[in-house]
Amino acid sequence: MPKSKSHAVAAASAEVEEREEFRIFYDHIKRTGLKKTGQRDMILDVFLRTEGHVSSEDLYELVKREDPSIGFTTVYRTLKLLQECGLARNVQSYDGRMLYEHDFKHEHHDHLICTSCGTLIEFFNETIEKIQDQIADEHRFKPVTHSLRIFGLCWECQVAAEADARRHR
Amino acid sequence: MPKSKSHAVAAASAEVEEREEFRIFYDHIKRTGLKKTGQRDMILDVFLRTEGHVSSEDLYELVKREDPSIGFTTVYRTLKLLQECGLARNVQSYDGRMLYEHDFKHEHHDHLICTSCGTLIEFFNETIEKIQDQIADEHRFKPVTHSLRIFGLCWECQVAAEADARRHR
DNA sequence: ATTGGTGCAAAACTTTTGCACGGTA
DNA sequence: TACCGTGCAAAAGTTTTGCACCAAT
Numbered sequence: 478m479p480k481s482k483s484h485a486v487a488a489a490s491a492e493v494e495e496r497e498e499f500r501i502f503y504d505h506i507k508r509t510g511l512k513k514t515g516q517r518d519m520i521l522d523v524f525l526r527t528e529g530h531v532s533s534e535d536l537y538e539l540v541k542r543e544d545p546s547i548g549f550t551t552v553y554r555t556l557k558l559l560q561e562c563g564l565a566r567n568v569q570s571y572d573g574r575m576l577y578e579h580d581f582k583h584e585h586h587d588h589l590i591c592t593s594c595g596t597l598i599e600f601f602n603e604t605i606e607k608i609q610d611q612i613a614d615e616h617r618f619k620p621v622t623h624s625l626r627i628f629g630l631c632w633e634c635q636v637a638a639e640a641d642a643r644r645h646r
Numbered sequence: 647m648p649k650s651k652s653h654a655v656a657a658a659s660a661e662v663e664e665r666e667e668f669r670i671f672y673d674h675i676k677r678t679g680l681k682k683t684g685q686r687d688m689i690l691d692v693f694l695r696t697e698g699h700v701s702s703e704d705l706y707e708l709v710k711r712e713d714p715s716i717g718f719t720t721v722y723r724t725l726k727l728l729q730e731c732g733l734a735r736n737v738q739s740y741d742g743r744m745l746y747e748h749d750f751k752h753e754h755h756d757h758l759i760c761t762s763c764g765t766l767i768e769f770f771n772e773t774i775e776k777i778q779d780q781i782a783d784e785h786r787f788k789p790v791t792h793s794l795r796i797f798g799l800c801w802e803c804q805v806a807a808e809a810d811a812r813r814h815r
Numbered sequence: 816a817t818t819g820g821t822g823c824a825a826a827a828c829t830t831t832t833g834c835a836c837g838g839t840a
Numbered sequence: 841t842a843c844c845g846t847g848c849a850a851a852a853g854t855t856t857t858g859c860a861c862c863a864a865t
Contacts, residue, residue, distance in 0.1 A: 533855080550823080550856090569738055574854075589787045744830080
């Protein structure tokens with residue numbers, strides 16, 4: 478957010494971050510004996526400014542735009558840290574790539590995934606959640622997380638497909 | 647296809663296969679202008695004898711055991727054919743790998759996936775299915791398939807983890 | 816000083832594809 | 841004969857890891 482000069486890295490790490498997400502991150506870092514670095518701050522900052530879902534590559538590109546010196550590996554590993562402390566969670570896209578999304582103060586939800594354009598639409602349904610716990614119980618299975626993905630076509634792609642079909646008719 | 651003695655390839659392809667699954671496969675092959683080959687017969691045969699879930703690599707290993715001359719590529723591509731004609735369907739495992747399972751006369755179901763040992767337990771719940779369609783509808787989303795996976799620990803792994811914890815205590 | 820962090824390059828893996836040769840119809 | 845199928849090798853696309861050097865505590 479800051480950006481007092483040119484590099485956001487400096488901005489993000491120079492002052493002590495107040496946002497709750499950073500608190501959580503710093504706590505996790507301290508608790509596990511890791512270290513606070515400018516790169517990690519910057520990566521978290523960019524991630525938080527992100528809407529929707531990003532792959533590690535996506536996030537790397539965004540970060541690089543603000544500080545080209547940060548490497549992919551660091552983004553990749555930081556994303557893992559963010560998962561560990563509950564700031565990010567991942568979703569497997571329909572094509573197998575791993576995407577990340579915010580997971581702080583974001584109630585759990587599932588996804589409708591358009592296999593044409595890749596868009597992810599979020600939804601939540603209490604009943605489904607309850608039934609899932611019931612099912613796990615019946616199988617003496619200890620559920621940790623779950624992933625419900627409905628694949629198909631979003632409205633835009635349905636319209637586009639329709640138009641396309643008309644053209645070839 | 648030669649090799650009239652010890653190899654199952656011969657067994658599977660020498661005579662005309664009667665099983666309904668083969669009917670379906672042959673129909674699909676004929677319908678799309680493809681060709682019936684000993685390799686494909688053998689791969690389907692092995693796949694049908696398979697229980698549970700296999701990756702293309704897994705199936706390749708099984709096939710190789712009966713006919714080392716069959717290559718991975720053929721197994722891989724045949725698995726795609728089997729999907730096309732509805733004999734197989736795929737599930738993304740928790741680690742991103744693609745697994746295949748029987749999909750003929752097997753009503754749709756979802757999975758409980760143990761992240762410790764990889765085991766997949768199947769289940770089905772009518773209510774969840776209905777709610778999903780409702781949700782898609784509400785979003786003007788045209789559902790094609792879905793995947794509901796509950797990750798966690800199966801009973802065996804819970805017990806093992808418990809024992810392990812006791813040991814380190 | 817220590818111990819962890821970083822970026823680069825390379826390794827590991829899976830999934831796909833290009834091609835030349837051989838088989839099916 | 842005309843096409844399709846097959847196996848091999850290599851391409852692609854990601855996710856991971858090893859390492860030498862740098863930075864945080």
